Amino acid sequence: MRYLFPSQPWDRALVAILVALFSGFCILTPGFYNGFHGTLAITEEFLPFGFVALGLSVVILTGGIDLSVGSISGLAAVIMAILIKSYGLNTWLAVLVAVGAGGGLGWLNGQIITRLRVEPLIATLSTNFIYSSIAIALAGASPPYGFGHAFGELGTGAIAGWVPVQLVIFIVLAIGFSVLITRTGYGRRLVMIGYNRDAAHYAGVSVASVERRAYCISGVMAAFAGIVLASYYDAVRADMGDILLLTSITMVVLGGISIFGGEGGILGVTLAVMILGVLRQGMLIAGFSDMVTTMLIGAILLSSIAIKNLFSSRGFDFGSIIRRLSFLRPPERMTSRS
Amino acid sequence: MKSLIKMLLVSASLGAMATAAHAQTSIDTSKTIKVAMVPKLIGLSVFKANEQGAIEAAKSLNINFLYTGPVTASAQGQVDIINSLVARKFDAITVTSNNPTELAPSLKRAMAQGIAVVSYDSDVSPDARDFFIQNTAYPAMGKALVDSVEAYAGPNAQVAILSSTPDAAIQNAWLGAVKTYMAATYPNMKIVTTQYGQSSPSLSLSAGLNILHAYPQVTAIIAPDGAAEVGAAAAIEKLGLQGKVFATGASDPNSIRQYVKDGVIKASPLWDEVGEGKLVMYVARLAANHALKSDDTFTVPGLGTYTVNNKVIIFSKPLVFTAENIDKYNF
Numbered sequence: 001m002r003y004l005f006p007s008q009p010w011d012r013a014l015v016a017i018l019v020a021l022f023s024g025f026c027i028l029t030p031g032f033y034n035g036f037h038g039t040l041a042i043t044e045e046f047l048p049f050g051f052v053a054l055g056l057s058v059v060i061l062t063g064g065i066d067l068s069v070g071s072i073s074g075l076a077a078v079i080m081a082i083l084i085k086s087y088g089l090n091t092w093l094a095v096l097v098a099v100g101a102g103g104g105l106g107w108l109n110g111q112i113i114t115r116l117r118v119e120p121l122i123a124t125l126s127t128n129f130i131y132s133s134i135a136i137a138l139a140g141a142s143p144p145y146g147f148g149h150a151f152g153e154l155g156t157g158a159i160a161g162w163v164p165v166q167l168v169i170f171i172v173l174a175i176g177f178s179v180l181i182t183r184t185g186y187g188r189r190l191v192m193i194g195y196n197r198d199a200a201h202y203a204g205v206s207v208a209s210v211e212r213r214a215y216c217i218s219g220v221m222a223a224f225a226g227i228v229l230a231s232y233y234d235a236v237r238a239d240m241g242d243i244l245l246l247t248s249i250t251m252v253v254l255g256g257i258s259i260f261g262g263e264g265g266i267l268g269v270t271l272a273v274m275i276l277g278v279l280r281q282g283m284l285i286a287g288f289s290d291m292v293t294t295m296l297i298g299a300i301l302l303s304s305i306a307i308k309n310l311f312s313s314r315g316f317d318f319g320s321i322i323r324r325l326s327f328l329r330p331p332e333r334m335t336s337r338s
Numbered sequence: 339m340k341s342l343i344k345m346l347l348v349s350a351s352l353g354a355m356a357t358a359a360h361a362q363t364s365i366d367t368s369k370t371i372k373v374a375m376v377p378k379l380i381g382l383s384v385f386k387a388n389e390q391g392a393i394e395a396a397k398s399l400n401i402n403f404l405y406t407g408p409v410t411a412s413a414q415g416q417v418d419i420i421n422s423l424v425a426r427k428f429d430a431i432t433v434t435s436n437n438p439t440e441l442a443p444s445l446k447r448a449m450a451q452g453i454a455v456v457s458y459d460s461d462v463s464p465d466a467r468d469f470f471i472q473n474t475a476y477p478a479m480g481k482a483l484v485d486s487v488e489a490y491a492g493p494n495a496q497v498a499i500l501s502s503t504p505d506a507a508i509q510n511a512w513l514g515a516v517k518t519y520m521a522a523t524y525p526n527m528k529i530v531t532t533q534y535g536q537s538s539p540s541l542s543l544s545a546g547l548n549i550l551h552a553y554p555q556v557t558a559i560i561a562p563d564g565a566a567e568v569g570a571a572a573a574i575e576k577l578g579l580q581g582k583v584f585a586t587g588a589s590d591p592n593s594i595r596q597y598v599k600d601g602v603i604k605a606s607p608l609w610d611e612v613g614e615g616k617l618v619m620y621v622a623r624l625a626a627n628h629a630l631k632s633d634d635t636f637t638v639p640g641l642g643t644y645t646v647n648n649k650v651i652i653f654s655k656p657l658v659f660t661a662e663n664i665d666k667y668n669f
Contacts, residue, residue, distance in 0.1 A: 031425035045421060141504045145439035156443065233417070235439030237505070243414055284422035290408045290415060291380070 010256040010308075014271035021275060025282035032285050037162050044156060044232060046277030047166040048073075048225040050270070052248040053255070054177050055221025057269050058214045060252050061181065063194040063261025064120035066218045068109060069248065071132035073226030073241035076102040078135045080227060081144040081236040091151050099223045105131060106219015110212030135238035145235035155232030166228060170273075173221075178266040190214060194261025250301045251276055259305070276300070365620070366627050367400040371429035373622045375615075376419055377407040378436050378460070384564060384590045384611050385434075387669030388458075391615025392432075399623045404428075411537060413440035420444045423453075430454040430622040435462045438507050442466035454625035458618050460508045468625045469649050471618055473609045474656045479562075479588075480515025482607035482656040484524065486586035487558035490604045493524045495558045498549045499532040500542065500570050500587075502563035512562045512588070530556060535566045542569025543576075550577055561587035567606065571597035591659050591667040598664050607656035611669055613641055614653050621651060 026033040033039050052069050059066045080098035083089040089097070105127070112123045157165045181187035189210050192200040201207050225244060230236045255272035257264030276297065283293045375392050377385035389405045396403035406423075408415025413436040421444055423431055431448055435441045438461060445455050445466040458471040474482075487495060499516075501509045513532075520527050530553050535542025542561070546569045549556060559574070561567040567587025571594065574583045585603050587594075590611065597603045620638045624630040634646040644651050659667065 031427060034425060045418060136504075139505070141510065143439070143505060145442075152443075229414075232443070233414070233440040234443050235437075237413070237437065237440065240414065240440070243412065281418070281422070284418055285425045287404075287422075287426065289380070289406055290419065294409055 011265070011268050011271065014255070014268055014275060018271055018275050018278065021278050021282065025278065025286070029282060029286045032282055037158055037164075040162075040167060041158070041164055042281045043167045043170075043274075043277060044164050045281055046273070047164075047170050048228045048232070049244060049247045049251060049277065050170050050273035051173070051221050051225040051228065052244045053251040053269055053273055054173055054266070055218035056248050057177065057252050057255070057257055057264075057266060058181070058190060059120075059218045060249075060257050060259060061190050061194045061261055061264070062211055062214050063197065064113070064211065064214065065124065065249075065259075066106070066109065066215060066222075067121065067124040067245060068105070068128040068131055069218060069222035069225075070241035070243070070245040071128045071130075071135060072102050072105050072219050072222040073229065073244055074236075074238050075105065075131045075135040075138070075226075075241075076223030077226035077230040077236040077240060078139045078143065078238055081147070081230060082138060084147060085144040091147060095151075095227050098227055099220055102223020102226070103216050103220040106222070107212060107216040109219065110215035113215065114208035114211055132238065132242075139236065139238040143235065143237050145233075147230070147234060151231050152234055153231075155228050155230075170270075174266055174270045181266060186210065186213070191262055194258075195263070247276065247297065250297060253301060253308075254304045256308070258308070365399065365623055366629065367398075367623070370400050370402055371623070371626050372402045372404070372427070373430040373432065373619065373626070374404045374406060374423050374428050375618065376416055376423075376431065376433040377405070378416075378434055379409065379411040380405075380407040381409075382564070383592055383669060387590060387611035388434075388615035388618065390669065391612035391617075392619045393615075394612075395616040395619035399619055401619060401623060403619070411436050413437045416441055417444045420448060424448045424451060428453060430456065430626040432456040432458060432618050432622050433462070433467075434459040435507075436460070437505065438462050454622060456618060456622050456625055458614065460506075464649065467649075469621050469630065469646065469651060471614065471621060471651045471653055473614060473653050474607075475652050476511045476515045477519065479512050479607060479656050480517075480519045481523075482658055483512065483516050483560050483562060483586055483588075484519050484527070486605035486607060486658065487560060487584050488524060488527070490584045491558040494526040495528075496553070496555045497527060497529050497558045497560055498553060498556045499529055500545055500549065500559055500561040500563075500566045501532065501534055502537040502566060503534055506537075506563070509562050513560075516560060516562075535561075535563065535569050537563060537565045539565045539569060542566045543572050544569075546570040546573025547576065550574065550579065550583065557583055559583065559585045561585060563587065564589045564593060567603070568593050568597070571602045574602050575600065590669055591664050592669060594659070595664055598659060598661050601661075605658050605660050607658045609654050609657050610667070617641060617644070617651070617653055 056066055056069060076098040079101050080094045083094035083097060084091055109124055109127055112118050113120050154165060159165060159168055189205045192205060193207055193210055226241055229240050251272045252269055253259055255269030257269060280293050375389060393403060406419055408419060416436060420431060424447060431453055435457060442463045445462060449455055455467040456469045457467045459473055461470045499513060531549060533545045533549055535545045542565045550573055559570040561570040567585060567589040570585040574585055580600060580602050586606050588608050589606060594603055594606055617638060624636060632649045635643060637643045
């Protein structure tokens with residue numbers, strides 16, 4: 001049986017947690033609720049993590065991992081800044097080039113993994129070092145800053161003064177990724193590879209080409225996150241993406257995507273992005289120190305994986321025990337594991 | 339022309355009156371205000387020394403004081419914290435920045451909400467703060483660093499630089515001053531290499547060892563960063579080069595005390611971090627009261643009289659630690 005503690009209840013649990021957290025902070029923490037726009041603007045401080053998490057979801061669904069997302073976003077932001085500042089390129093054209101460069105770097109990851117047969121963990125760990133050193137070398141002693149008001153709108157602007165631009169882009173992209181994974185042949189193949197690589201191969205799926213495109217997507221999203229960070233801070237630094245990786249992996253896993261691949265969906269990831277973001281910002285506003293919030297995020301990652309594994313057939317399979325209790329039994333599913 | 343002179347005269351006399359008024363009236367502390375101090379990261383002894391001074395001053399200034407910062411030396415972490423302080427409606431935020439540009443947008447938002455912003459040690463871009471407290475004038479620090487090794491390694495020394503990161507604002511400003519002073523005063527002194535220890539004790543130590551292995555002619559290491567100076571001194575001691583190679587830098591007395599006593603570091607300039615923390619609180623109080631102008635003077639009991647020059651306040655001359663005086667300072 002595939003659905004043990006099905007993804008549906010997981011998503012429902014995430015919704016409940018998000019609602020509880022959000023309303024809890026609004027009521028209990030003075031300063032968290034700051035008018036409609038003021039409260040939504042909190043999302044600007046964590047959505048770059050969300051962009052990375054969306055791209056990373058695709059890679060993790062195949063059972064792979066991309067550790068180079070942080071350095072790709074730093075490098076892409078530096079490339080964009082240099083094109084604008086040193087070569088006088090139009091800002092939005094530079095953004096396009098940088099996002100394209102991110103895709104190229106991701107594609108290179110895919111080539112290394114599929115053609116040279118290097119494990120994703122090792123391959124992207126190595127390219128992480130390479131990309132970040134290139135970024136440091138390009139950025140130099142005084143990294144560029146000040147990209148103009150129009151570009152700043154991407155990271156800090158609001159549509160009609162109400163809804164942050166970042167939030168609108170994130171929602172559109174999340175819907176796009178959800179459609180990609182659940183409604184297209186590519187998405188189906190992606191999940192199939194993660195679920196059972198050999199079966200996918202014998203079913204005629206070109207595993208390598210699907211994987212290459214997955215890493216390319218991850219690179220594009222990482223680069224986009226870097227651009228948004230550059231806009232938010234109105235400055236670039238080679239190491240500005242370093243903080244993205246670990247939190248983004250946490251978001252993907254908390255969102256219900258199995259770290260082994262083949263399981264989970266974008267809705268969960270979207271909810272997890274909101275939960276971790278609201279939690280961190282809310283705790284900071286409530287006056288907890290950075291130390292406590294960082295510690296809590298570690299604890300959440302650990303417990304979410306543990307809970308998921310305990311309930312899934314890959315772990316202790318508590319889910320099947322619970323399902324035997326008739327009052328908790330979900331509708332029977334036709335999918336079967338073997 | 340005449341009206342211009344008149345205007346200048348009037349403004350000058352107004353300025354003088356304002357100065358006189360300040361010198362006489364004490365600081366208005368009737369209302370309790372909330373002031374936060376945001377260091378580059380929490381858990382570093384120099385920043386704790388600032389905190390110690392700030393806590394002392396906060397009591398007498400009717401300030402509700404909070405010391406909070408990121409776990410790692412990241413500007414993005416500082417921005418998260420500053421945003422939360424804005425949401426909590428603090429009256430003043432004081433900050434020493436990890437880099438000058440990334441903090442600017444969020445500090446500007448704070449200023450737009452009427453929060454007084456005071457930067458100290460490492461500045462942010464000038465339009466993103468009300469006042470900046472510079473620990474020591476850069477040329478004075480550059481001179482103190484060079485003199486600290488020249489006295490022992492001689493005016494013809496081959497010097498290595500061990501800094502923190504290539505884009506660290508304050509280190510680069512000091513190193514600029516070091517080069518200027520060196521070129522003007524000791525033309526035979528030569529900088530043979532510049533390396534970076536990323537403010538990490540272990541990376542600084544290995545960078546120090548690399549320097550000593552690769553450049554045996556080096557007789558002095560200028561390491562103007564807390565971790566870098568300790569790394570350079572530890573490398574010299576590890577290779578048994580005490581008395582042959584001399585280190586100096588900018589580190590708190592507690593972390594270099596042993597090396598100063600061993601003679602690896604003969605002299606090391608810094609400033610009184612505890613006193614600086616006090617001054618930060620006084621300036622925060624004055625800025626939150628709107629009682630300080632871009633060009634002004636004010637007196638801090640126990641510290642002295644300070645001049646504000648285009649929103650910049652210089653805290654003190656460099657304080658050079660030597661084997662004779664280092665035990666007087668504990669931070």
